[in-house]
Amino acid sequence: MTRYEQVAEELRRRIEHGLYRVGDRLPSIRALCQEFGVSVSTVQEAYRRLEDVALVESRPKSGFFVLPRQVPTQLPTMTRPAQRPLDVSQWDQVLAMVGSPGDETVLMLGGGIPDLESPTLKPLQRLLGGLHRGSGAQGYNYDPLAGSLELRRQVARLTTASGCLLHPDDILTTTGCQEALAIAIRALAGPGDVVAVDSPSFYGTLQILKANGLKALEIPTDPQTGISLEALELALEQWPIRAIQVTPTCNNPLGYTMPEAKKRELVRLAQRFDVAIIEDDVYGDLAYGLPRPRTLKSFDDDGRVLLCSSFSKTLMPGLRVGWIAPGRYRDRVAHMKYVSTGASATLPQLAVAAFVERGHYERHLREITRQYQRHRDILLGWIERWFPTGTAVSYPQGSFLLWLEMPAGIDCVDLNARLAASRIRIAPGSLFSASGKYRDCLRLNYAPRPTADTARAVRTVGETLSAMLDEERAWQASS
């Protein structure tokens, strides 16, 4: 952090903790120069940042004042998907999202991309460049099918933090978490089979079900504690479910982490019905609190959990370094991995292994989770300020994704169309449903450093939503 960012951050914390209350006049520039031992321009810059993010306002000749938060935060409600197996649709919407993530003329407020500018990633870039300069032929050869042993050793070591005891041979590296999920699902189920999923659910997984002719059975999910075990149990009694696919830690898109006891109970339930669990843990290392939440895999005593993850959300998605610990399904998963891409790229695995081994990864996680937590609070502040009354918002315990549920009448696919003129795009909730439910919801990404530009964009989203609500109400009143 630069000096002015530190000053801004300290003031933000004081506002957050109520030291300065809404409407209070904040200390003068001169007072802050003295307190922090910094220049006038540094304090001015700090105040400018707080203005940008709508925490304070400057009143001519009076100084800076704490702005009010508009409404108290309201959490989204328990989801109520259609509780029968469904074919998955929504590919057009997903394609619009993933077709061109690099279009720099569009501000992607809803994507799944982490912050790639973090200085704690620099050593990884150096390692990658160095390996390419120094590597012999072996580094450019096919990797063993299971992946590079160096990386699997480090992954095995990392997973102890989430309560696992894995041997490197229990792990296969993959081309991103997407390949891990795809081969897990294909190893377990074929056309017509039913997979139970938490709902809303990552669209990448839903599209795997679609591509394999599988049906999704979406289970009601609590925005704070995850998939309803009661509903899941009923579903297991009623339908021939081949696998349960969940993201129990730092859930995408809802942000919750399932309580430990509930995780244990979910594994027991799967054992009772003898069904496999595919655990997407790709955001798990981004939990804000310590200790690192346990995985379902850590409660798995008979190898039925296929733990899937990658370094795409913690480090860099463009490296495509993922992994899977497939438990008792290892042989089938290895076959699916072979036919899917042969081997994964060699040198990125070695670079990530060295990055982890030298302690850079843990250092990076400490920094980046602090940063994401700050960004979450800033984004929540913006939403409280600029979004219509009745907006419900998740309160993520990790990662960098926010889920919003809008008042009745809002259609977020329509919202995206309206935002196109402003070169802004959000992720409509319907992406996260097999059948396009949750059109009243949207996902926002707070990974990148908040700027005046993003503040303006979020404000535009909020104002567009308010306008849509007004139209909706006018239409209802007239009809």
Add this chain to the structure above:
Amino acid sequence: MTRYEQVAEELRRRIEHGLYRVGDRLPSIRALCQEFGVSVSTVQEAYRRLEDVALVESRPKSGFFVLPRQVPTQLPTMTRPAQRPLDVSQWDQVLAMVGSPGDETVLMLGGGIPDLESPTLKPLQRLLGGLHRGSGAQGYNYDPLAGSLELRRQVARLTTASGCLLHPDDILTTTGCQEALAIAIRALAGPGDVVAVDSPSFYGTLQILKANGLKALEIPTDPQTGISLEALELALEQWPIRAIQVTPTCNNPLGYTMPEAKKRELVRLAQRFDVAIIEDDVYGDLAYGLPRPRTLKSFDDDGRVLLCSSFSKTLMPGLRVGWIAPGRYRDRVAHMKYVSTGASATLPQLAVAAFVERGHYERHLREITRQYQRHRDILLGWIERWFPTGTAVSYPQGSFLLWLEMPAGIDCVDLNARLAASRIRIAPGSLFSASGKYRDCLRLNYAPRPTADTARAVRTVGETLSAMLDEERAWQASS
């Protein structure tokens, strides 16, 4: 090439062209020193190399003499696979092959790895290292689903050499050719469907059929002109074939390139029966002759050919940079690509694109195909010398793979087991069949520079085969 390699190469060429005949005494060391203007030790080293590869022998106090080739080369016969749709087996054998390609204690004589030591690859390593040093965040972000435009532009340009006219938008990049083949097959066919293949056929493709519950219909194939169109036509009349999968140029494992007229006819046949063709062209750029052979895709006027390739055989497999031109099946293939790995790694694509754009790729191909051609002739010499009479050998027109058909009674899976003690492994022919046929055949790789070690290893293979034949004959005589 070093100086002594140049001298050795020139002598080899003269022997090849009959300037020095079998039993001839070769020029003295002194004479060659004068002719080439090199030192005594250089000529000695050159002769040592020719001895290593069994082209010449030194007789004490007499000089060097041209060694005889043992038997005239015999080509493998037309293949006769079971002409009904079969489930694919052989995964155990394939796994033994791909499980640990990097085991340096085993000499892999049968793998599919190109020469990674070629100096013409150095610029690619520099480009890769440089990109990692210099890249901004964008280089580490998710790539667009279709892949990087820079690479697709270069691929489109390269394919003009094989008679194609592709736009960058007609191409998607993939994680190696394996992913291209996997998503092509999955876009076209589902469990129970039948895919016709040339036979023998790349094991990676056969295993894709297995993983998807598809059946392989293996079509008789001529070792010099490829898949039998007569047999294919009968099969198309008899069975509900969903796709034809072939490797018509620099075939793996047989080494042939289908004649152009036959390629055209194959496309017409597919049109007549309205069936898609999956064309594996991964070795096509390694054809020895000019002009570059045309692809089936170049005769495809209604978009039914899905052209699959990669830079794994021409550059480095560990980069996992492949591509597909899926014709009219683009949308389904894009969906399969998305669910398979999301996006492919970004920076390797940019590095390969720059390597091609700057002319390094064409330069590399010129060098490496000359090298492979030399290696082919050396390996053929070894086989003529050390393998049992009755061995039939392919005569590849490109790439770096040789196919051998052994006299009756030889089992190459058994051969591999016997070679294990010598830390040598070949690729048994049964890998290349859905049902484990071709156990009397094997594939050898001649990509790496021939050394005394590889000569010894090939000799060991030949002698082991001779011993097996003797045992077999003794057993038959006694029974």
